[in-house]
Amino acid sequence: MFDPLKPVSPGRRTALGILFFVVFFAAWGVVTYGGIVPPLFLADPVKAARAGIELFTKYNFIGDVGITIWRVVGGFLIAAVFAVPLGILMGAFKSIEAFFEPFISFARYLPASAFIPLLILWAGVGEAQKLSVIIIGSFFQIVLMVAVIVGGSRIDLVEASKTLGAKRAGIVLRVLLPGAAPQIAETLRLVLGWAWTYVIVAELIGAQSGIGHMIMDSQRLLDTGQMIFGIFVIGVIGLVSDFLFKQANARLYPWYFIK
Amino acid sequence: MSKLRIENVSRVFPGVRGGEPTRALEPTNLSVEDNDFITILGPSGCGKSTLLRIVAGLDQPTTGSVLLDGEAVRDPGPDRGMVFQSYTLFPWLTVRENICFGLREKNVPDKQQAEIAAHFINQVGLKGFENHFPKQLSGGMQQRTALARALANDPKIMLLDEPFGALDNQTRALMQELLLGIWEQHKKTVLFVTHDIDEAIFMANRVLVMTARPGKVKCDIAIDLPHPRHYTMKTTPEFAAYKARLTEEIRVEAIRSAQAEH
């Protein structure tokens, strides 16, 4: 059962994954119904579920969910479209890396949320500001991680391609890129997860819609049920997008997953 | 004029972590004629791979130069095909796609690529494995794919660094005959590194023996055995005579190399 690196069967894997959720909800039930935590601070599972139904039926929560997904995906895609090629160029060509790397390493540590007041000043409280937060938060991370992945490509494969007649463009497009693609996809999956945290922060301040805005509203009413349900929905969307991403990777890069 | 001239080529690697620099290759001279099949024998670490990499243009000599058809070699290029000692198939490409890699870089039409690939897949005995990824092949199968990949590109010179090292005796003998057949048919120029004396004699029209590190060519023996060659040749007295001579030459170097390490 605890043999290092030994794979588990798919059935067992799913069962174990579900088991944790069962444990989690059980623990939640115990602390709320058992009176360990007063209802003012933490709603019980049933109350949270009721709040959720109410959100969807009365408050058009689906619209909030939609707008938040739109922001995350939009900002993330804009960042990725520019960051991935730049990262590939930096990984492949050391002088390009030398030019950008110090600045990007610096910019990476600027917390996206710290830009929110400035961005509101520059771009108002509309969609441009929300997207900007996500772009700032994702762009530099993607660039650096992609550059590291591409920079770590196998030099022996590059050499082999040269003896087969590959020139600069051929090496980048047909050796470095396909070799790094599965790891780049993994990176994007990771950063998409972070983008979710940025969007919620952006929506907590100066927003009229979105999951973060709903959570903020619920706080005013001390409705912990709604707050918890909102957070829970974010988790579910994250889980689903992660799953889709993983499936797509397995399909696109079958060679990478051969043991 | 010689096909390939190696003039005074030496290679010194800078010291690793403040250690002594490594003299991998002493100044070496060699002229290779068109259609030569030269096998290179020598103890481990004597600079065989280094020499091949310099000819391929993947490494620069510390002194000297390599001339191919009278022109100095600076960069790697498809005119010098190489099969590396380590596994260098592209893991994201199938066997067929790996074999087509060089053809695609040359923009050969798809249909022609498919024909060439099918031909070499057949020749190296990988029929039925066209759509396998390298990770799904044994080491020997990977090396055979690498050989097909280099051959498909139709280079002027083939640089083969122990291509059959991972193969069992039977497959190895088959591959030797295959490569020899291709050589007899297409008249290629080949530099072939091996540790196997039988293989060195069987394949070659010249065998080079290198000294222990720092390596240089110790002797250059012409193999006067008729073509086409058949594996039964390995049991003839002529073959045995070559073998006795080379075994002695190599033994001396192996001993020197072992002593140098102690």
Ligand SMILES: Nc1ncnc2c1ncn2[C@@H]1O[C@H](COP(=O)(O)OP(=O)(O)OP(=O)(O)O)[C@@H](O)[C@H]1O
């Ligand atoms: N990149 C490098 N940096 C430093 N030293 C190196 C490098 N490449 C090779 N050498 C040294 O050069 C020497 C010759 O290496 P080479 O790989 O050419 O040997 P070889 O004859 O091919 O040996 P083998 O039969 O084991 O493959 C070795 O001592 C090795 O340590």
Ligand SMILES: [Mg+2]
């Ligand atoms: Mg070697």
